[in-house]
Amino acid sequence: MKLLLNRLQFVRKAFATTKYEMLISLGIILVLTAILSIIFYIVESIAQPDVYRNYWDALVWAYTRYMEGGDGVFEGGPITVTGKVIASLLGLIGIALVAIPAGLVGSGFMDAIAEEKREEELKQLHIRMLKQFPRFNSAAFNEYCRNLPDGCPEEYKSSRFTTRAELLSRFQTRLGIDFKDIADVCNRYSELRLRDMADEVSDEENPVSNFVVELIPVNTRYGCFVNRESDVTIMVTSGFDEMGTSWFGYHMALLGGFNFLCKNQEVDPDERDSYYFISDNATEEQQQMRNLFFRDLQSVSGKGKWVINIQSAVRSSRNKIDFNFIYDNRARNNPSVERITDVERLMALVNEAFSKAPFDDAPHIAQQSELYVLTKNNIAYKLREMQEGTNVLHIRVASNLINMDLRRSVAMYILSDCIRRSFAPQQKLREEDIQELRSKGYGYSLNA
Numbered sequence: 430m431k432l433l434l435n436r437l438q439f440v441r442k443a444f445a446t447t448k449y450e451m452l453i454s455l456g457i458i459l460v461l462t463a464i465l466s467i468i469f470y471i472v473e474s475i476a477q478p479d480v481y482r483n484y485w486d487a488l489v490w491a492y493t494r495y496m497e498g499g500d501g502v503f504e505g506g507p508i509t510v511t512g513k514v515i516a517s518l519l520g521l522i523g524i525a526l527v528a529i530p531a532g533l534v535g536s537g538f539m540d541a542i543a544e545e546k547r548e549e550e551l552k553q554l555h556i557r558m559l560k561q562f563p564r565f566n567s568a569a570f571n572e573y574c575r576n577l578p579d580g581c582p583e584e585y586k587s588s589r590f591t592t593r594a595e596l597l598s599r600f601q602t603r604l605g606i607d608f609k610d611i612a613d614v615c616n617r618y619s620e621l622r623l624r625d626m627a628d629e630v631s632d633e634e635n636p637v638s639n640f641v642v643e644l645i646p647v648n649t650r651y652g653c654f655v656n657r658e659s660d661v662t663i664m665v666t667s668g669f670d671e672m673g674t675s676w677f678g679y680h681m682a683l684l685g686g687f688n689f690l691c692k693n694q695e696v697d698p699d700e701r702d703s704y705y706f707i708s709d710n711a712t713e714e715q716q717q718m719r720n721l722f723f724r725d726l727q728s729v730s731g732k733g734k735w736v737i738n739i740q741s742a743v744r745s746s747r748n749k750i751d752f753n754f755i756y757d758n759r760a761r762n763n764p765s766v767e768r769i770t771d772v773e774r775l776m777a778l779v780n781e782a783f784s785k786a787p788f789d790d791a792p793h794i795a796q797q798s799e800l801y802v803l804t805k806n807n808i809a810y811k812l813r814e815m816q817e818g819t820n821v822l823h824i825r826v827a828s829n830l831i832n833m834d835l836r837r838s839v840a841m842y843i844l845s846d847c848i849r850r851s852f853a854p855q856q857k858l859r860e861e862d863i864q865e866l867r868s869k870g871y872g873y874s875l876n877a
Contacts, residue, residue, distance in 0.1 A: 630743060776794060
């Protein structure tokens with residue numbers, strides 16, 4: 430039965446792909462028939478006025494040429510030379526009436542077969558490409574954990590992380606896949622995306638294009654959602670545009686046992702819909718995706734809970750900050766809106782932790798930078814309208830650190846640990862999260 434349904438679907442696809450062409454050809458045949466029948470009536474009505482009394486008789490005769498060859502409807506056929514020529518042309522059109530749709534359907538079948546074959550090819554290439562993202566041990570993370578004053582917590586021993594991205598050239602040389610096939614796989618499968626590392630550094634550094642394939646977590650229409658029933662949710666609103674933030678936020682949430690919510694898909698890549706600044710001109714499809722995102726966001730937010738949005742920023746001479754903590758300063762006079770003292774404690778903890786981390790220079794940390802002033806259409810305000818009492822904090826992390834520093838795993842652990850100690854000190858890792866940290870497979874442990 431399944432095979433039969435697949436074949437019927439195959440036939441439907443063949444007809445669907447040629448529907449437009451068949452309608453066009455049918456329209457041309459109808460127009461030609463109407464024109465020829467007018468000429469036919471003019472010449473035959475003079476020679477046979479009793480047989481062809483009006484235009485409709487000539488038109489009916491023209492169409493019977495397609496079904497009965499002209500016999501059985503009228504007593505006589507055309508007797509003029511012009512009428513006989515037109516009758517011959519109508520006979521040829523009658524053949525075309527059958528031949529053209531048959532040819533189009535046959536072409537549709539060939540296209541459907543080629544498309545099905547291509548789908549299978551892309552499916553196999555997709556599997557091969559995914560296997561190039563193995564989970565790995567981070568030497569920098571292991572060293573940092575070993576040097577912790579209290580030692581490494583048991584649940585973090587032998588931790589493994591999903592590979593963030595692989596060089597495009599590796600797929601070309603190691604797997605022998607050409608660029609078109611790689612691009613087709615990335616367009617077909619939403620968890621793989623082509624990126625240019627040059628976009629993640631300042632123009633001051635004279636960046637050179639270096640293409641990679643990024644692996645992102647996907648299990649929903651808008652991106653990814655993991656509900657661990659925590660009071661803290663790590664959110665990523667710009668995963669589609671900002672390379673590495675989906676990976677960084679996902680592992681921060683995993684290491685801390687927090688909920689994770691990420692928007693890294695677009696309805697239309699050419700008409701992007703920001704969830705950091707919520708606009709009022711979303712299309713119907715964009716609004717449907719927004720509704721799914723905000724439904725899940727509401728389920729993990731509420732009074733006393735924290736939603737922490739992770740974004741990236743390109744480090745430059747104008748912006749030398751590695752970690753920028755952004756919140757609404759006006760909330761200082763309204764403790765029910767946001768617990769500013771907790772944010773300040775978090776920043777102090779992060780400063781202290783990074784000063785002891787294996788970084789050549791302690792990362793620069795700032796709060797409420799003038800570069801990122803919150804406005805009324807920011808998602809923080811939208812969330813507070815939906816769930817009163819929710820605490821919202823934005824943390825912008827330097828894209829250089831996320832994408833080009835091998836100690837990025839240390840950075841996300843420090844942030845995660847400090848957030849846990851500040852906002853959810855009773856938070857514990859679930860057994861399934863510990864198992865994921867120790868998994869030796871490839872890709873993310875998600876059920877789409």
